[in-house]
Amino acid sequence: MAKEIELFRESILEYKPKILISFGAFPFEFVRRIFNIKPEKGPKYWSNSNLNSEFERAIENFDINQTNRIPILRQVSVSSKFEEDHRLSNLTDISNYFRNVGAKIADKIIENKDSLNIWIE
Numbered sequence: 001m002a003k004e005i006e007l008f009r010e011s012i013l014e015y016k017p018k019i020l021i022s023f024g025a026f027p028f029e030f031v032r033r034i035f036n037i038k039p040e041k042g043p044k045y046w047s048n049s050n051l052n053s054e055f056e057r058a059i060e061n062f063d064i065n066q067t068n069r070i071p072i073l074r075q076v077s078v079s080s081k082f083e084e085d086h087r088l089s090n091l092t093d094i095s096n097y098f099r100n101v102g103a104k105i106a107d108k109i110i111e112n113k114d115s116l117n118i119w120i121e
Contacts, residue, residue: 019068019108024071
């Protein structure tokens, strides 16, 4: 996996993305290793609750002058640990998770629209 990390690191350095979204535990840990974030935790550490905490931290500390690593849950099921932690009781609550996450990311994009080179002219 070291070769893949190095290849992706080279792409990050070349293109300097402002937002890098990962979906789930393994991709988020992969991104952390690309940025040499210590300690290495391993995918099993990244429960839904921990990933959600990291998402909230990423949104709170969003900085348009650097690559913002934003983890989101790959999936949320009614029986997941996230349900217990956050009282998700039905599919509407689960779909609201993705709607809320999307809204928070959209808010950051809109807030920084003049600094992002993503618009079609």
